[in-house]
Amino acid sequence: MAEHPLKLIVVGSIGIDTVATPYDRAENILGGSASYACAAASLFSPTGMVGVVGEDFPTEHEDLYRHFAIDLSGLQKKPGETFRWSGVYRDNMDERDTLSTELNVFADFNPEIPPTYREAPFLFLANIHPALQLLVLDQMQSSFVLLDTMDLWINTELELLTQVIRRVDLLAVNESEAKQLTGERFLPVAARKLLDLGPDYVLIKKGEHGCMLFSNDRTILLPAYPLASVIDPTGAGDAFAGGMIGALASTDRVDTATLREAMVAGSIVASFAVEAFSLDRLQTLSRSELNERIRLYRAMIG
Amino acid sequence: MAEHPLKLIVVGSIGIDTVATPYDRAENILGGSASYACAAASLFSPTGMVGVVGEDFPTEHEDLYRHFAIDLSGLQKKPGETFRWSGVYRDNMDERDTLSTELNVFADFNPEIPPTYREAPFLFLANIHPALQLLVLDQMQSSFVLLDTMDLWINTELELLTQVIRRVDLLAVNESEAKQLTGERFLPVAARKLLDLGPDYVLIKKGEHGCMLFSNDRTILLPAYPLASVIDPTGAGDAFAGGMIGALASTDRVDTATLREAMVAGSIVASFAVEAFSLDRLQTLSRSELNERIRLYRAMIG
Numbered sequence: 358m359a360e361h362p363l364k365l366i367v368v369g370s371i372g373i374d375t376v377a378t379p380y381d382r383a384e385n386i387l388g389g390s391a392s393y394a395c396a397a398a399s400l401f402s403p404t405g406m407v408g409v410v411g412e413d414f415p416t417e418h419e420d421l422y423r424h425f426a427i428d429l430s431g432l433q434k435k436p437g438e439t440f441r442w443s444g445v446y447r448d449n450m451d452e453r454d455t456l457s458t459e460l461n462v463f464a465d466f467n468p469e470i471p472p473t474y475r476e477a478p479f480l481f482l483a484n485i486h487p488a489l490q491l492l493v494l495d496q497m498q499s500s501f502v503l504l505d506t507m508d509l510w511i512n513t514e515l516e517l518l519t520q521v522i523r524r525v526d527l528l529a530v531n532e533s534e535a536k537q538l539t540g541e542r543f544l545p546v547a548a549r550k551l552l553d554l555g556p557d558y559v560l561i562k563k564g565e566h567g568c569m570l571f572s573n574d575r576t577i578l579l580p581a582y583p584l585a586s587v588i589d590p591t592g593a594g595d596a597f598a599g600g601m602i603g604a605l606a607s608t609d610r611v612d613t614a615t616l617r618e619a620m621v622a623g624s625i626v627a628s629f630a631v632e633a634f635s636l637d638r639l640q641t642l643s644r645s646e647l648n649e650r651i652r653l654y655r656a657m658i659g
Numbered sequence: 660m661a662e663h664p665l666k667l668i669v670v671g672s673i674g675i676d677t678v679a680t681p682y683d684r685a686e687n688i689l690g691g692s693a694s695y696a697c698a699a700a701s702l703f704s705p706t707g708m709v710g711v712v713g714e715d716f717p718t719e720h721e722d723l724y725r726h727f728a729i730d731l732s733g734l735q736k737k738p739g740e741t742f743r744w745s746g747v748y749r750d751n752m753d754e755r756d757t758l759s760t761e762l763n764v765f766a767d768f769n770p771e772i773p774p775t776y777r778e779a780p781f782l783f784l785a786n787i788h789p790a791l792q793l794l795v796l797d798q799m800q801s802s803f804v805l806l807d808t809m810d811l812w813i814n815t816e817l818e819l820l821t822q823v824i825r826r827v828d829l830l831a832v833n834e835s836e837a838k839q840l841t842g843e844r845f846l847p848v849a850a851r852k853l854l855d856l857g858p859d860y861v862l863i864k865k866g867e868h869g870c871m872l873f874s875n876d877r878t879i880l881l882p883a884y885p886l887a888s889v890i891d892p893t894g895a896g897d898a899f900a901g902g903m904i905g906a907l908a909s910t911d912r913v914d915t916a917t918l919r920e921a922m923v924a925g926s927i928v929a930s931f932a933v934e935a936f937s938l939d940r941l942q943t944l945s946r947s948e949l950n951e952r953i954r955l956y957r958a959m960i961g
Contacts, residue, residue, distance in 0.1 A: 545885045566868035567882050576959045580869050580880035583847045617961055657878045658960070659919055 363428055364606035366474045367394045367599065368407040368493045369483025369505075370463060371414075371432075375443040376591050376634060378450060383589070386635040387418045388442065390483035390505065393592030396639045397626045398481070398603030399425040400647065405474050407431035407493070411439040411462045421636060430471040435462040450590050451564070470496040479503075479606040482525065483595055486510065487517040494524055501611055503527045503602045504556075505594070511537050523555040526611075529598050531562045544569060545576070558616070560601075562594050568624065570616060577617050582628040582654050589634045593627045596639070600626030625651050665730055666908035668776045669696045669901065670709040670795050671785025671807075672765060673716075673734075677745040678893050678936060680752060685891070688937040689720045690744065692785035692807065695894030698941045699928045700783070700905030701727040702949065707776050709733035709795070713741040713764045723938060732773040737764040752892050753866070772798040781805075781908040784827065785897055788812065789819040796826055803913055805829045805904045806858075807896070813839050825857040828913075831900050833864045846871060847878070860918070862903075864896050870926065872918060879919050884930040884956050891936045895929045898941070902928030927953050 369391030375384045391408040398404040405428035410418075412434065422429055440463035443456040468489055480499035482490045484507050494502070504525040510518045511534060522528055528551055530538065541547040544561055548571035551559045561569045565587075567580040601623030608615045625647065632638045671693030677686045693710040700706040707730035712720075714736065724731055742765035745758040770791055782801035784792045786809050796804070806827040812820045813836060824830055830853055832840065843849040846863055850873035853861045863871045867889075869882040903925030910917045927949065934940045 543885075543887050543889070545887045563868065566865065569882075569885060576885065577961065578882035578885065578959045580871070580882045583845075583871060583878065583880065585845050585847045587845070657880045659879065 362403070363405045363474060363477045364402040364609070365398055365479040365481065365603060366405045366407060366431070366470070366477045366497065366499070367391055367398060367481045367483055368431075368468055368485065368490070369394055369481075369595070370440060370485055371408040371410050372440040372442045372463075374441070374591065374635070375456075376589055377445040378589060379446065379448055381588060381634075383634040387421065388591060388635060389440065390485070390592070390595045392422075392636060393595035393630065394481055394483045394599030395422065395427045396425045396636045397596040397599035397623070397630065398606070399427050400600065400626060400639075400642070401603035401622060402479075402606035404428065404603060404606075405431055405471075405477065407468050407470060407474070409433040409435055409440075409462050409466045411435060411437045414439045421640065424640065425636075431469070431474055433466075433469070435465070437462045439463075444591070446590065450587060453590075468493050468496075478609065479602055481505070481599060481602045482521070483598070487514050487521045490521045491517065491524075494521070501526050501602075501605070503529060503598060505529045505598055506534070508534055508537060519554060522551075525556050527558040527560060528554075528556040529560040529562060529594075531564070531594065535559075535561050545571070560598075560620075562597060564590070564593065568597070568620060570620060575613055577613070577620060579617075579620050579624055580658060582624055582650065582657075584628055584631065587631045590631050591634075593631050596630035597623040597627040599623070621651060621654065625654055664705070665707045665776060665779045666704040666911070667700055667781040667783065667905060668707045668709060668733070668772070668779045668799065668801070669693055669700060669783045669785055670733075670770055670787065670792070671696055671783075671897070672742060672787055673710040673712050674742040674744050674765075676743070676893065676937070677758075678891055679747040680891060681748065681750055683890060683936075685936040689723065690893060690937060691742065692787070692894070692897045694724075694938060695897035695932065696783055696785045696901030697724070697729045698727045698938045699898040699901030699925070699932065700908070701729050702902065702928060702941075702944070703905035703924060704781075704908035706730065706905060706908075707733055707773075707779065709770050709772060709776070711735040711737055711742075711764050711768045713737060713739045716741045723942065726942065727938075733771075733776055735768075735771070737767070739764045741765075746893070748892065752889060755892075770795050770798075780911065781904055783807070783901065783904045784823070785900070789816050789823045792823045793819065796823070803828050803904075803907070805831060805900060807831045807900055808836070810836055810839060821856060824853075827858050829860040829862060830856075830858040831862040831864060831896070833866070833896065837861075837863050847873070862900070862922075864899060866892070866895065870899070870922060872922060877915055879915070879922060881919075881922050881926055882960060884926055884952065884959075886930055886933065889933045892933050893936075895933050898932035899925040899929035901925070923953060923956065927956055
């Protein structure tokens with residue numbers, strides 16, 4: 358900490374997942390938005406994690422967080438069991454159905470921000486209840502906040518979510534969330550409406566079809582890296598956003614050029630993340646593999 | 660002709676369409692792959708059209724072709740009625756259902772290439788029966804041939820279609836056709852298999868999600884221009900490919916840089932084409948509007 362002051366704090370969920378795709382299946386693997394986002398971000402910047410696990414949380418998972426050099430001062434361990442999620446992907450792997458959700462210790466999660474985290478310049482509010490996201494915002498003094506959310510909160514907590522959106526710098530949504538939040542069919546129109554809610558930037562994540570970033574005077578379009586294999590799409594959006602804000606945090610600047618570079622970084626980290634279950638591919642990813650794919654991708658996008 | 664020797668010949672269908680979308684409807688409008696492709700191509704290069712219409716073909720449509728300065732030496736007028744197609748788009752406008760097809764004079768179409776067309780360096784075989792595409796290839800001496808097709812021929816005339824694919828330089832397919840032709844789920848893998856059939860380039864059109872061009876040593880990725888309105892997607896793929904090969908023909912070179920520029924041109928022409936029914940938007944499109952959107956798009960893709 359003294360040597361590498363934290364540039365970025367990520368607050369999100371930590372879970373034990375069971376995931377089935379049409380081609381494969383994995384049980385009781387490490388998941389959650391904070392896990393994917395922190396692992397991705399830590400490839401670029403010193404990152405601190407805020408989340409909660411139960412007493413059953415395997416030591417090996419904590420060791421894996423340490424492998425990524427994630428700061429765990431904000432990781433709470435509470436009596437009870439860790440959050441569990443189970444889901445199954447449909448044929449095209451674009452859609453999934455949740456089979457079960459056990460909130461466990463996550464039900465009473467109260468995100469407490471360690472004093473050493475409060476002045477970190479970048480904050481990623483990964484997907485958790487918007488009331489908790491507001492509690493985090495009240496404790497932090499970050500200059501750049503990225504917000505992710507999900508359809509559940511749009512449906513059930515729209516007013517609270519709108520309060521959070523008003524206070525962040527970059528809102529990340531997927532295509533259907535953008536349409537759902539605005540009632541607009543066309544993404545540039547939806548993005549304008551989302552910008553009117555307060556954020557300086559709106560990122561629309563389109564998965565295998567790339568991403569778009571909108572501000573009031575700029576649009577940045579990126580195609581996705583074309584993959585020859587996808588094992589598990591879980592966490593791709595978190596890895597994208599985590600990689601993106603990690604790359605931004607490493608530059609300490611936010612402008613069109615750094616945002617574009619950060620989107621490239623996020624795209625490529627996400628492209629690795631989906632090549633295996635859980636954090637398995639990010640765990641073995643070398644700096645030279647990462648740089649080589651970024652180089653290939655840059656040539657493809659011109 | 661003497662002043663502007665034809666650089667590009669387009670062979671395809673000409674039809675009278677009735678189109679319904681969830682938001683609008685148009686009856687008896689000019690359609691067909693050759694109509695969209697020639698109109699788009701003619702924005703960049705002198706283009707000759709090969710196709711067939713019936714005696715009922717309205718003079719105003721022929722006048723519209725002339726408005727685009729399309730050379731009509733290859734346009735046959737035969738006794739009988741013009742090809743008619745009617746279709747309805749589903750909610751997301753990604754998929755459509757054909758309500759009726761009346762081949763009429765198109766059933767006996769025998770594409771005869773005028774002598775003045777035969778040495779045109781660029782040829783676009785737009786979507787028609789692969790047997791007819793072979794007849795055209797036998798009559799032409801073009802150095803660069805772009806081929807488009809549709810799922811119908813993949814299902815019913817795969818052997819003939821494969822013969823055509825073997826003889827062209829660039830194969831254009833959409834995502835589902837690429838998967839259907841190869842049995843591969845991942846586009847880079849499908850593209851490799853398609854390249855193995857013979858073409859130097861495989862273009863995968865993804866509609867609102869952009870396009871990808873593959874060769875044995877290069878990949879070019881482009882996102883689509885983000886539209887704030889789509890009235891009718893009919894002909895978007897033909898306008899894209901027509902604009903692309905028209906732009907290529909205007910440079911007289913085919914290399915990575917010109918292909919990328921041609922894909923940009925095709926993307927932007929297609930983005931205008933879908934803003935109205937039939938060729939209505941291309942008809943009113945000014946050079947400055949076209950150039951301005953290309954400029955905006957370039958800034959978005961970096």
